[in-house]
Amino acid sequence: MLKANEKAEVDIMDRLPTPFGLVRSGVAPDHPETKIVINQFSRVAKNDRCMFFGNVNLGASVSLKELQDLYHVVVLAYGAESDRVLGVPGEDLKGIYSAREFVWWYNGHPDCRNLAPDLESTDTAVILGQVASIMEDLAQGPLASISSMPKPGREGLLELLDDRKVTVLPFSAWEKIDSEEKQQGSLKHKPREKLSSWQELLKVGSE
């Protein structure tokens, strides 16, 4: 969108204090070559016409209707935040995890940091199902149908979030988190030590 229309402004919101969705909290740490796409995402986020709004939860901090009133185009790309229930007996027994929970846990997602699967007292595991990766490209089309009526966009959203006392973490906050994680990692001879609690992430990001 930024390339297709030199006047377009794009704001990216995420309920987490950190950007990159599943690339940060899905793709495994031993696939750094896949995570490299973060460089590309960062270039977009640092564009003057783009702003990242971390810690902004659609449905709680702001409603869809409010976003539609503020912006010409609203793209909902909220990924998969819940699991399909199979309805088989024993599905809810201890030690059975959805792939989403397990992946979020080993990637330090704040919502699953306390999952604590017992990996010590077992030597067998069963994986049911498969992972299918789907990359979706945004068509350039939506911009073409934008009406010429001005909309408040970013300023309107910032005002609204300010009224609601939402602590917005911009991309520069992510850069602080990124730097802290790398620093903590270097002490342990690792590329990074992920901050995974909401408190830590908000504290470091807001410093």
Ligand SMILES: Cc1cc2nc3c(=O)[nH]c(=O)nc-3n(C[C@H](O)[C@H](O)[C@H](O)COP(=O)(O)OP(=O)(O)OC[C@H]3O[C@@H](n4cnc5c(N)ncnc54)[C@H](O)[C@@H]3O)c2cc1C
């Ligand atoms: C283990 C694993 C390995 C993978 N490996 C690869 C690979 O090698 N190559 C590949 O191409 N793909 C891979 N993928 C898939 C890829 O990561 C996903 O397809 C991609 O990240 C999906 O992007 P998305 O933007 O749809 O969703 P997500 O990346 O999940 O992003 C959605 C974002 O929306 C946010 N959100 C949710 N609800 C709200 C709300 N109410 N308000 C505000 N924000 C909200 C979430 O916090 C999240 O950051 C892998 C996935 C997993 C799980």
